[in-house]
Amino acid sequence: MNLIVLKIGGSAISNKNIPFSFRKDVVEHIAKELTEIHKEYNIILVHGGGSYGHPIAKAYDLSKGLYAPKKQLLGFSRTRYYMSKLNLLIIEEFIKYNLPVITIQTSSVITAKQGKIYNFYIEPIIKLLSLRMIPVMYGDVVIDEKKGITIISGDDISTYLAIKLKADKLLFGLDVDGIYSKDPSLEDSELIEILDISSFTIKGTMTKYDVTGGIFHKIEKAIEATKHGINVYFFNITKQGRLLDVINEKGTFTKLITG
Amino acid sequence: MNLIVLKIGGSAISNKNIPFSFRKDVVEHIAKELTEIHKEYNIILVHGGGSYGHPIAKAYDLSKGLYAPKKQLLGFSRTRYYMSKLNLLIIEEFIKYNLPVITIQTSSVITAKQGKIYNFYIEPIIKLLSLRMIPVMYGDVVIDEKKGITIISGDDISTYLAIKLKADKLLFGLDVDGIYSKDPSLEDSELIEILDISSFTIKGTMTKYDVTGGIFHKIEKAIEATKHGINVYFFNITKQGRLLDVINEKGTFTKLITG
Numbered sequence: 378m379n380l381i382v383l384k385i386g387g388s389a390i391s392n393k394n395i396p397f398s399f400r401k402d403v404v405e406h407i408a409k410e411l412t413e414i415h416k417e418y419n420i421i422l423v424h425g426g427g428s429y430g431h432p433i434a435k436a437y438d439l440s441k442g443l444y445a446p447k448k449q450l451l452g453f454s455r456t457r458y459y460m461s462k463l464n465l466l467i468i469e470e471f472i473k474y475n476l477p478v479i480t481i482q483t484s485s486v487i488t489a490k491q492g493k494i495y496n497f498y499i500e501p502i503i504k505l506l507s508l509r510m511i512p513v514m515y516g517d518v519v520i521d522e523k524k525g526i527t528i529i530s531g532d533d534i535s536t537y538l539a540i541k542l543k544a545d546k547l548l549f550g551l552d553v554d555g556i557y558s559k560d561p562s563l564e565d566s567e568l569i570e571i572l573d574i575s576s577f578t579i580k581g582t583m584t585k586y587d588v589t590g591g592i593f594h595k596i597e598k599a600i601e602a603t604k605h606g607i608n609v610y611f612f613n614i615t616k617q618g619r620l621l622d623v624i625n626e627k628g629t630f631t632k633l634i635t636g
Numbered sequence: 637m638n639l640i641v642l643k644i645g646g647s648a649i650s651n652k653n654i655p656f657s658f659r660k661d662v663v664e665h666i667a668k669e670l671t672e673i674h675k676e677y678n679i680i681l682v683h684g685g686g687s688y689g690h691p692i693a694k695a696y697d698l699s700k701g702l703y704a705p706k707k708q709l710l711g712f713s714r715t716r717y718y719m720s721k722l723n724l725l726i727i728e729e730f731i732k733y734n735l736p737v738i739t740i741q742t743s744s745v746i747t748a749k750q751g752k753i754y755n756f757y758i759e760p761i762i763k764l765l766s767l768r769m770i771p772v773m774y775g776d777v778v779i780d781e782k783k784g785i786t787i788i789s790g791d792d793i794s795t796y797l798a799i800k801l802k803a804d805k806l807l808f809g810l811d812v813d814g815i816y817s818k819d820p821s822l823e824d825s826e827l828i829e830i831l832d833i834s835s836f837t838i839k840g841t842m843t844k845y846d847v848t849g850g851i852f853h854k855i856e857k858a859i860e861a862t863k864h865g866i867n868v869y870f871f872n873i874t875k876q877g878r879l880l881d882v883i884n885e886k887g888t889f890t891k892l893i894t895g
Binding site for chain 1: 702705709710712713714716717720721723724727728730731734735736737738739740741743744745747755757759760763764767768769778779784785
Protein backbone atom coordinates (compact mmCIF):
# COMPACT_ATOMS: atom_id res chain seq x y z
CA MET A 378 0.00 0.00 0.00
CA ASN A 379 1.36 3.44 -0.93
CA LEU A 380 2.51 5.77 1.81
CA ILE A 381 1.60 9.43 2.28
CA VAL A 382 3.56 11.62 4.68
CA LEU A 383 1.53 14.65 5.69
CA LYS A 384 3.20 17.56 7.44
CA ILE A 385 0.60 19.69 9.20
CA GLY A 386 2.08 23.16 9.60
CA GLY A 387 2.09 24.65 13.08
CA SER A 388 0.73 27.89 11.65
CA ALA A 389 -2.24 26.00 10.18
CA ILE A 390 -3.39 24.49 13.47
CA SER A 391 -2.61 27.41 15.77
CA ASN A 392 -2.46 31.17 15.54
CA LYS A 393 1.25 31.87 15.88
CA ASN A 394 0.53 35.30 17.33
CA ILE A 395 -1.60 33.94 20.18
CA PRO A 396 0.27 31.63 22.58
CA PHE A 397 -1.42 28.26 23.13
CA SER A 398 -4.16 28.86 20.57
CA PHE A 399 -5.53 25.77 18.90
CA ARG A 400 -7.54 25.71 15.68
CA LYS A 401 -9.80 22.80 16.51
CA ASP A 402 -11.96 23.39 13.42
CA VAL A 403 -8.97 22.87 11.09
CA VAL A 404 -7.86 19.68 12.85
CA GLU A 405 -11.43 18.39 12.72
CA HIS A 406 -11.76 18.71 8.96
CA ILE A 407 -8.28 17.22 8.50
CA ALA A 408 -9.46 14.23 10.56
CA LYS A 409 -12.58 13.88 8.43
CA GLU A 410 -10.59 13.93 5.17
CA LEU A 411 -8.00 11.51 6.53
CA THR A 412 -10.66 8.86 7.20
CA GLU A 413 -11.22 8.81 3.42
CA ILE A 414 -7.53 8.87 2.49
CA HIS A 415 -6.64 6.13 4.96
CA LYS A 416 -8.81 3.67 3.04
CA GLU A 417 -6.35 3.81 0.15
CA TYR A 418 -3.04 4.83 1.68
CA ASN A 419 -0.82 4.26 4.66
CA ILE A 420 -0.35 7.58 6.42
CA ILE A 421 2.28 9.19 8.62
CA LEU A 422 1.36 12.52 10.22
CA VAL A 423 3.88 15.09 11.43
CA HIS A 424 2.81 18.36 13.02
CA GLY A 425 4.65 21.54 13.86
CA GLY A 426 4.85 23.41 17.16
CA GLY A 427 2.89 26.52 16.26
CA SER A 428 2.18 28.77 19.20
CA TYR A 429 2.76 25.89 21.65
CA GLY A 430 6.37 25.02 20.91
CA HIS A 431 7.98 28.11 19.39
CA PRO A 432 7.54 30.74 22.13
CA ILE A 433 9.03 28.50 24.84
CA ALA A 434 11.86 27.10 22.71
CA LYS A 435 12.70 30.70 21.84
CA ALA A 436 12.50 31.97 25.43
CA TYR A 437 15.09 29.39 26.45
CA ASP A 438 17.16 29.84 23.27
CA LEU A 439 17.13 26.08 22.68
CA SER A 440 18.13 26.14 19.01
CA LYS A 441 21.54 27.56 20.00
CA GLY A 442 22.48 24.39 21.88
CA LEU A 443 23.22 23.95 25.55
CA TYR A 444 25.25 26.87 26.93
CA ALA A 445 23.37 27.46 30.20
CA PRO A 446 22.31 23.94 31.23
CA LYS A 447 20.51 24.68 34.48
CA LYS A 448 18.05 27.06 32.85
CA GLN A 449 17.90 25.50 29.40
CA LEU A 450 17.25 21.94 30.59
CA LEU A 451 14.12 23.22 32.31
CA GLY A 452 13.29 24.87 28.98
CA PHE A 453 13.73 21.44 27.37
CA SER A 454 11.26 19.96 29.91
CA ARG A 455 8.79 22.79 29.40
CA THR A 456 8.91 22.71 25.59
CA ARG A 457 8.42 18.94 25.67
CA TYR A 458 5.46 19.41 28.00
CA TYR A 459 3.70 21.97 25.81
CA MET A 460 4.38 20.04 22.61
CA SER A 461 2.78 16.98 24.25
CA LYS A 462 -0.20 19.13 25.20
CA LEU A 463 -0.65 20.29 21.60
CA ASN A 464 -0.17 16.75 20.36
CA LEU A 465 -2.88 15.45 22.72
CA LEU A 466 -5.35 18.08 21.51
CA ILE A 467 -4.76 16.86 17.95
CA ILE A 468 -4.91 13.17 18.90
CA GLU A 469 -8.20 13.78 20.71
CA GLU A 470 -9.84 15.01 17.49
CA PHE A 471 -8.39 12.15 15.42
CA ILE A 472 -9.65 9.55 17.90
CA LYS A 473 -13.15 11.02 17.66
CA TYR A 474 -13.03 10.10 13.97
CA ASN A 475 -11.80 6.59 14.78
CA LEU A 476 -8.41 7.12 13.18
CA PRO A 477 -5.96 4.56 14.66
CA VAL A 478 -3.33 7.17 15.56
CA ILE A 479 -0.28 6.48 17.75
CA THR A 480 2.13 9.23 18.72
CA ILE A 481 5.80 8.40 18.36
CA GLN A 482 7.45 10.96 20.55
CA THR A 483 10.34 12.71 18.87
CA SER A 484 13.00 12.96 21.56
CA SER A 485 12.42 9.30 22.44
CA VAL A 486 13.52 8.12 19.00
CA ILE A 487 15.71 10.84 17.46
CA THR A 488 19.14 12.07 18.44
CA ALA A 489 20.87 14.79 16.43
CA LYS A 490 24.40 15.90 15.55
CA GLN A 491 25.00 19.58 14.86
CA GLY A 492 21.30 20.23 14.48
CA LYS A 493 20.68 17.42 11.97
CA ILE A 494 18.98 14.05 12.50
CA TYR A 495 21.74 11.56 13.40
CA ASN A 496 19.95 8.50 14.81
CA PHE A 497 16.30 7.73 14.20
CA TYR A 498 14.82 4.56 15.68
CA ILE A 499 12.11 3.83 13.12
CA GLU A 500 11.28 0.15 13.78
CA PRO A 501 8.07 0.87 15.75
CA ILE A 502 6.88 3.19 12.94
CA ILE A 503 7.38 0.46 10.34
CA LYS A 504 5.48 -2.03 12.50
CA LEU A 505 2.64 0.39 13.21
CA LEU A 506 2.25 0.96 9.47
CA SER A 507 2.15 -2.79 8.84
CA LEU A 508 -0.80 -2.95 11.28
CA ARG A 509 -2.45 -0.11 9.28
CA MET A 510 -2.04 2.33 12.14
CA ILE A 511 -1.19 6.01 11.70
CA PRO A 512 2.04 7.11 13.42
CA VAL A 513 2.01 10.75 14.52
CA MET A 514 5.19 12.73 15.17
CA TYR A 515 6.03 16.39 15.75
CA GLY A 516 8.88 18.85 15.76
CA ASP A 517 10.56 18.96 19.16
CA VAL A 518 13.71 19.41 21.22
CA VAL A 519 16.09 16.44 21.05
CA ILE A 520 19.51 15.42 22.37
CA ASP A 521 22.37 16.61 20.13
CA GLU A 522 25.70 14.76 20.27
CA LYS A 523 27.62 17.99 19.75
CA LYS A 524 25.40 20.84 20.92
CA GLY A 525 23.80 19.07 23.91
CA ILE A 526 20.30 19.78 22.68
CA THR A 527 18.76 21.08 19.45
CA ILE A 528 15.42 21.48 17.69
CA ILE A 529 14.38 19.05 14.97
CA SER A 530 11.50 20.47 12.98
CA GLY A 531 8.44 18.72 11.66
CA ASP A 532 9.78 19.48 8.16
CA ASP A 533 13.00 17.58 8.92
CA ILE A 534 11.10 14.59 10.31
CA SER A 535 8.55 14.36 7.50
CA THR A 536 11.21 14.58 4.79
CA TYR A 537 13.43 12.03 6.54
CA LEU A 538 10.58 9.54 6.86
CA ALA A 539 9.25 10.13 3.33
CA ILE A 540 12.69 9.33 1.87
CA LYS A 541 13.51 6.46 4.24
CA LEU A 542 10.15 4.73 3.82
CA LYS A 543 9.87 5.53 0.08
CA ALA A 544 6.64 7.49 0.38
CA ASP A 545 4.57 8.09 -2.72
CA LYS A 546 3.65 11.62 -1.67
CA LEU A 547 4.97 14.18 0.77
CA LEU A 548 2.42 16.92 1.51
CA PHE A 549 3.19 20.18 3.26
CA GLY A 550 -0.04 21.58 4.69
CA LEU A 551 0.27 25.36 5.08
CA ASP A 552 -1.98 28.28 5.97
CA VAL A 553 -1.48 29.70 2.44
CA ASP A 554 -2.17 28.14 -0.97
CA GLY A 555 1.41 27.06 -1.74
CA ILE A 556 4.76 28.63 -2.61
CA TYR A 557 4.57 32.23 -3.87
CA SER A 558 6.84 34.25 -6.09
CA LYS A 559 7.29 36.67 -3.20
CA ASP A 560 5.77 37.45 0.22
CA PRO A 561 2.11 36.35 -0.29
CA SER A 562 0.86 39.51 1.43
CA LEU A 563 2.28 41.64 -1.41
CA GLU A 564 -0.19 42.56 -4.14
CA ASP A 565 1.87 41.33 -7.11
CA SER A 566 2.80 38.06 -5.43
CA GLU A 567 1.79 34.99 -7.43
CA LEU A 568 1.26 31.36 -6.56
CA ILE A 569 3.82 29.10 -8.22
CA GLU A 570 1.74 26.14 -9.42
CA ILE A 571 4.63 24.13 -10.79
CA LEU A 572 7.97 24.68 -9.14
CA ASP A 573 10.79 23.32 -11.29
CA ILE A 574 13.58 22.55 -8.85
CA SER A 575 16.21 22.38 -11.60
CA SER A 576 15.83 26.09 -12.31
CA PHE A 577 14.56 27.35 -8.95
CA THR A 578 16.55 30.06 -7.22
CA ILE A 579 15.56 32.12 -4.21
CA LYS A 580 14.96 35.70 -5.31
CA GLY A 581 15.53 38.75 -3.13
CA THR A 582 11.81 39.53 -3.17
CA MET A 583 11.05 36.14 -1.61
CA THR A 584 13.28 36.48 1.41
CA LYS A 585 10.86 38.71 3.27
CA TYR A 586 8.36 35.97 3.76
CA ASP A 587 10.67 33.56 5.48
CA VAL A 588 10.33 35.24 8.85
CA THR A 589 7.40 33.29 10.24
CA GLY A 590 7.08 30.14 8.19
CA GLY A 591 10.65 28.99 7.60
CA ILE A 592 9.54 28.52 4.01
CA PHE A 593 13.04 28.26 2.55
CA HIS A 594 13.92 25.42 4.90
CA LYS A 595 10.71 23.70 3.77
CA ILE A 596 11.63 24.19 0.10
CA GLU A 597 15.14 22.89 0.72
CA LYS A 598 13.71 19.76 2.36
CA ALA A 599 11.10 19.42 -0.39
CA ILE A 600 13.80 19.55 -3.07
CA GLU A 601 15.69 16.78 -1.27
CA ALA A 602 12.56 14.59 -1.29
CA THR A 603 11.79 15.39 -4.94
CA LYS A 604 15.29 14.25 -5.92
CA HIS A 605 14.42 10.90 -4.31
CA GLY A 606 11.44 10.55 -6.65
CA ILE A 607 8.76 11.55 -4.13
CA ASN A 608 5.82 13.66 -5.29
CA VAL A 609 5.94 16.80 -3.20
CA TYR A 610 3.08 19.29 -2.79
CA PHE A 611 2.49 22.46 -0.83
CA PHE A 612 -1.16 23.33 -0.22
CA ASN A 613 -3.56 25.16 2.06
CA ILE A 614 -4.64 22.70 4.72
CA THR A 615 -6.78 25.26 6.57
CA LYS A 616 -9.34 25.14 3.74
CA GLN A 617 -11.81 22.30 3.87
CA GLY A 618 -11.51 19.77 1.03
CA ARG A 619 -8.04 20.83 -0.10
CA LEU A 620 -6.33 17.81 1.46
CA LEU A 621 -8.59 15.38 -0.38
CA ASP A 622 -8.15 17.41 -3.56
CA VAL A 623 -4.36 17.50 -3.54
CA ILE A 624 -4.21 13.71 -3.17
CA ASN A 625 -6.04 13.58 -6.52
CA GLU A 626 -3.95 16.43 -7.98
CA LYS A 627 -7.01 18.65 -8.13
CA GLY A 628 -7.51 22.23 -7.04
CA THR A 629 -4.92 24.71 -5.85
CA PHE A 630 -1.38 23.77 -4.80
CA THR A 631 2.29 24.01 -5.65
CA LYS A 632 3.82 20.86 -7.08
CA LEU A 633 7.55 20.32 -7.33
CA ILE A 634 9.01 18.84 -10.50
CA THR A 635 12.52 18.10 -11.73
CA GLY A 636 13.48 19.60 -15.09
CA MET B 637 26.67 9.34 40.16
CA ASN B 638 24.49 6.51 41.49
CA LEU B 639 21.19 5.78 39.81
CA ILE B 640 17.79 5.33 41.44
CA VAL B 641 14.89 3.84 39.50
CA LEU B 642 11.59 4.77 41.10
CA LYS B 643 8.41 3.00 40.10
CA ILE B 644 5.38 5.05 41.10
CA GLY B 645 2.45 2.67 41.40
CA GLY B 646 -0.68 3.51 39.46
CA SER B 647 -2.76 2.81 42.57
CA ALA B 648 -0.72 5.38 44.51
CA ILE B 649 -1.39 8.26 42.11
CA SER B 650 -4.98 7.45 41.20
CA ASN B 651 -7.97 5.78 42.80
CA LYS B 652 -8.30 2.57 40.81
CA ASN B 653 -12.03 2.44 41.54
CA ILE B 654 -12.70 5.89 40.05
CA PRO B 655 -11.88 6.20 36.34
CA PHE B 656 -9.58 9.13 35.50
CA SER B 657 -9.00 10.11 39.12
CA PHE B 658 -5.67 11.76 39.84
CA ARG B 659 -4.09 12.14 43.28
CA LYS B 660 -2.37 15.46 42.73
CA ASP B 661 -1.42 15.77 46.42
CA VAL B 662 0.61 12.54 46.25
CA VAL B 663 2.43 13.57 43.07
CA GLU B 664 3.16 16.96 44.60
CA HIS B 665 4.92 15.58 47.65
CA ILE B 666 6.80 13.07 45.48
CA ALA B 667 8.04 16.03 43.40
CA LYS B 668 9.13 17.89 46.52
CA GLU B 669 11.09 14.90 47.84
CA LEU B 670 12.65 14.22 44.43
CA THR B 671 14.18 17.72 44.32
CA GLU B 672 16.24 16.65 47.39
CA ILE B 673 17.11 13.20 46.07
CA HIS B 674 18.13 14.52 42.65
CA LYS B 675 20.98 16.48 44.25
CA GLU B 676 22.74 13.20 45.05
CA TYR B 677 21.41 10.69 42.55
CA ASN B 678 20.50 10.28 38.92
CA ILE B 679 16.84 9.34 38.72
CA ILE B 680 14.60 7.45 36.33
CA LEU B 681 10.86 7.57 37.02
CA VAL B 682 8.35 5.01 35.81
CA HIS B 683 4.66 5.27 36.56
CA GLY B 684 1.76 2.89 36.22
CA GLY B 685 -1.56 3.36 34.50
CA GLY B 686 -3.89 3.41 37.48
CA SER B 687 -7.43 4.35 36.64
CA TYR B 688 -6.31 5.96 33.33
CA GLY B 689 -4.77 3.00 31.56
CA HIS B 690 -6.32 -0.13 33.04
CA PRO B 691 -10.06 0.34 32.35
CA ILE B 692 -9.51 1.06 28.65
CA ALA B 693 -6.87 -1.61 28.09
CA LYS B 694 -9.28 -4.03 29.73
CA ALA B 695 -12.32 -2.90 27.75
CA TYR B 696 -10.45 -3.64 24.50
CA ASP B 697 -8.85 -6.82 25.91
CA LEU B 698 -5.41 -5.61 24.81
CA SER B 699 -3.34 -7.94 26.98
CA LYS B 700 -4.65 -10.91 24.96
CA GLY B 701 -2.96 -9.72 21.77
CA LEU B 702 -4.52 -8.68 18.51
CA TYR B 703 -7.46 -10.90 17.58
CA ALA B 704 -9.96 -8.24 16.46
CA PRO B 705 -7.73 -5.60 14.85
CA LYS B 706 -10.31 -3.07 13.78
CA LYS B 707 -11.69 -2.60 17.27
CA GLN B 708 -8.52 -3.29 19.23
CA LEU B 709 -6.30 -0.91 17.28
CA LEU B 710 -8.66 1.90 18.26
CA GLY B 711 -8.29 0.62 21.82
CA PHE B 712 -4.51 0.90 21.34
CA SER B 713 -4.96 4.54 20.24
CA ARG B 714 -7.29 5.30 23.12
CA THR B 715 -5.14 3.68 25.82
CA ARG B 716 -2.11 5.57 24.49
CA TYR B 717 -4.10 8.79 24.58
CA TYR B 718 -5.25 8.38 28.19
CA MET B 719 -1.81 7.25 29.36
CA SER B 720 -0.36 10.41 27.80
CA LYS B 721 -2.99 12.44 29.61
CA LEU B 722 -2.05 10.91 32.97
CA ASN B 723 1.64 11.37 32.17
CA LEU B 724 1.10 15.06 31.41
CA LEU B 725 -0.70 15.61 34.72
CA ILE B 726 2.32 14.15 36.49
CA ILE B 727 4.86 16.07 34.38
CA GLU B 728 2.98 19.30 35.10
CA GLU B 729 3.53 18.88 38.85
CA PHE B 730 7.19 17.94 38.41
CA ILE B 731 7.86 20.98 36.22
CA LYS B 732 6.37 23.23 38.92
CA TYR B 733 9.16 21.98 41.18
CA ASN B 734 11.79 22.61 38.47
CA LEU B 735 12.60 18.95 38.01
CA PRO B 736 14.19 18.49 34.54
CA VAL B 737 11.84 15.69 33.50
CA ILE B 738 11.57 14.31 29.96
CA THR B 739 9.03 11.66 29.04
CA ILE B 740 10.32 8.78 26.96
CA GLN B 741 7.19 7.34 25.49
CA THR B 742 6.99 3.58 25.88
CA SER B 743 5.61 2.38 22.54
CA SER B 744 8.11 4.63 20.72
CA VAL B 745 11.09 2.76 22.17
CA ILE B 746 9.92 -0.72 23.19
CA THR B 747 8.76 -3.64 21.10
CA ALA B 748 7.80 -6.93 22.72
CA LYS B 749 7.75 -10.64 21.90
CA GLN B 750 5.14 -12.86 23.58
CA GLY B 751 4.39 -10.17 26.15
CA LYS B 752 8.02 -9.59 27.17
CA ILE B 753 10.35 -6.68 26.33
CA TYR B 754 12.23 -7.66 23.15
CA ASN B 755 13.79 -4.42 21.85
CA PHE B 756 14.33 -1.35 23.99
CA TYR B 757 16.01 1.71 22.42
CA ILE B 758 17.70 3.18 25.49
CA GLU B 759 20.31 5.55 23.97
CA PRO B 760 18.26 8.74 24.57
CA ILE B 761 17.73 7.69 28.22
CA ILE B 762 21.48 7.26 28.74
CA LYS B 763 22.15 10.67 27.18
CA LEU B 764 19.43 12.39 29.20
CA LEU B 765 20.95 10.97 32.38
CA SER B 766 24.39 12.22 31.36
CA LEU B 767 22.86 15.72 31.13
CA ARG B 768 21.42 15.19 34.66
CA MET B 769 17.88 15.08 33.33
CA ILE B 770 15.15 12.79 34.68
CA PRO B 771 13.67 10.38 32.10
CA VAL B 772 10.06 9.46 32.80
CA MET B 773 8.41 6.34 31.38
CA TYR B 774 5.16 4.49 31.99
CA GLY B 775 3.43 1.17 31.43
CA ASP B 776 1.69 1.14 28.06
CA VAL B 777 0.55 -0.81 25.02
CA VAL B 778 3.36 -1.72 22.63
CA ILE B 779 3.87 -3.63 19.40
CA ASP B 780 4.44 -7.37 19.95
CA GLU B 781 6.27 -9.36 17.27
CA LYS B 782 4.09 -12.42 17.91
CA LYS B 783 0.83 -11.18 19.44
CA GLY B 784 0.48 -7.96 17.42
CA ILE B 785 0.19 -5.81 20.52
CA THR B 786 0.69 -6.36 24.23
CA ILE B 787 0.94 -4.45 27.51
CA ILE B 788 4.33 -3.77 29.07
CA SER B 789 3.92 -2.74 32.69
CA GLY B 790 5.75 -0.08 34.62
CA ASP B 791 7.17 -2.91 36.75
CA ASP B 792 8.70 -4.54 33.66
CA ILE B 793 10.21 -1.25 32.48
CA SER B 794 11.65 -0.19 35.83
CA THR B 795 13.24 -3.59 36.43
CA TYR B 796 14.66 -3.73 32.90
CA LEU B 797 16.23 -0.28 33.22
CA ALA B 798 17.52 -0.86 36.76
CA ILE B 799 19.36 -4.00 35.63
CA LYS B 800 20.54 -2.61 32.27
CA LEU B 801 21.82 0.66 33.72
CA LYS B 802 23.15 -0.93 36.91
CA ALA B 803 21.01 1.12 39.27
CA ASP B 804 22.00 1.34 42.91
CA LYS B 805 18.38 1.18 44.08
CA LEU B 806 15.05 0.09 42.63
CA LEU B 807 12.10 1.47 44.59
CA PHE B 808 8.53 0.28 44.22
CA GLY B 809 6.21 3.01 45.51
CA LEU B 810 2.89 1.48 46.57
CA ASP B 811 -0.27 2.59 48.38
CA VAL B 812 0.53 0.19 51.24
CA ASP B 813 3.61 -0.04 53.48
CA GLY B 814 5.33 -2.89 51.62
CA ILE B 815 4.89 -6.63 51.08
CA TYR B 816 2.55 -8.35 53.55
CA SER B 817 2.34 -11.93 54.77
CA LYS B 818 -1.19 -12.05 53.35
CA ASP B 819 -3.86 -9.66 52.01
CA PRO B 820 -3.09 -6.44 53.95
CA SER B 821 -6.79 -5.89 54.63
CA LEU B 822 -6.86 -9.05 56.82
CA GLU B 823 -6.43 -8.47 60.53
CA ASP B 824 -3.55 -10.93 61.10
CA SER B 825 -1.64 -9.75 58.01
CA GLU B 826 1.90 -8.58 58.80
CA LEU B 827 4.38 -6.38 56.99
CA ILE B 828 7.46 -8.33 55.89
CA GLU B 829 10.32 -5.95 56.70
CA ILE B 830 13.07 -8.15 55.31
CA LEU B 831 12.11 -10.46 52.48
CA ASP B 832 14.73 -13.15 51.95
CA ILE B 833 14.36 -14.16 48.32
CA SER B 834 16.30 -17.41 48.80
CA SER B 835 13.57 -18.80 51.05
CA PHE B 836 10.53 -16.87 49.80
CA THR B 837 7.56 -18.84 48.54
CA ILE B 838 4.11 -17.59 47.70
CA LYS B 839 1.65 -18.91 50.26
CA GLY B 840 -1.99 -19.65 49.61
CA THR B 841 -3.04 -16.88 51.97
CA MET B 842 -1.18 -14.30 49.89
CA THR B 843 -2.88 -15.05 46.61
CA LYS B 844 -6.01 -13.11 47.49
CA TYR B 845 -4.26 -9.79 47.40
CA ASP B 846 -2.91 -10.10 43.91
CA VAL B 847 -6.17 -9.08 42.29
CA THR B 848 -5.66 -5.34 42.09
CA GLY B 849 -1.95 -4.73 42.54
CA GLY B 850 -0.30 -7.47 40.51
CA ILE B 851 1.92 -7.85 43.58
CA PHE B 852 3.34 -11.26 42.61
CA HIS B 853 4.52 -9.93 39.27
CA LYS B 854 6.20 -7.07 41.15
CA ILE B 855 7.89 -9.53 43.54
CA GLU B 856 9.02 -11.69 40.63
CA LYS B 857 10.56 -8.63 38.94
CA ALA B 858 12.05 -7.46 42.24
CA ILE B 859 13.71 -10.84 42.78
CA GLU B 860 15.24 -10.62 39.30
CA ALA B 861 16.72 -7.19 40.15
CA THR B 862 17.95 -8.35 43.56
CA LYS B 863 19.83 -11.21 41.90
CA HIS B 864 21.63 -8.55 39.83
CA GLY B 865 22.87 -6.90 43.03
CA ILE B 866 20.37 -4.04 43.07
CA ASN B 867 18.91 -2.88 46.39
CA VAL B 868 15.16 -3.32 46.05
CA TYR B 869 12.56 -1.75 48.33
CA PHE B 870 8.77 -1.67 48.51
CA PHE B 871 7.31 1.27 50.42
CA ASN B 872 4.27 3.49 50.81
CA ILE B 873 4.74 6.42 48.46
CA THR B 874 1.37 7.97 49.32
CA LYS B 875 2.72 8.99 52.75
CA GLN B 876 4.73 12.17 52.84
CA GLY B 877 8.39 11.73 53.73
CA ARG B 878 8.55 7.99 53.09
CA LEU B 879 10.39 8.35 49.79
CA LEU B 880 13.17 10.42 51.38
CA ASP B 881 13.26 7.98 54.30
CA VAL B 882 13.60 4.80 52.25
CA ILE B 883 16.56 6.27 50.36
CA ASN B 884 18.30 6.48 53.73
CA GLU B 885 16.97 3.06 54.83
CA LYS B 886 14.88 4.69 57.53
CA GLY B 887 11.22 4.20 58.44
CA THR B 888 8.82 1.57 57.16
CA PHE B 889 9.42 -0.58 54.06
CA THR B 890 10.10 -4.07 52.77
CA LYS B 891 13.67 -4.71 51.69
CA LEU B 892 14.69 -7.71 49.64
CA ILE B 893 17.82 -9.64 50.55
CA THR B 894 19.51 -12.75 49.19
CA GLY B 895 20.21 -15.53 51.71
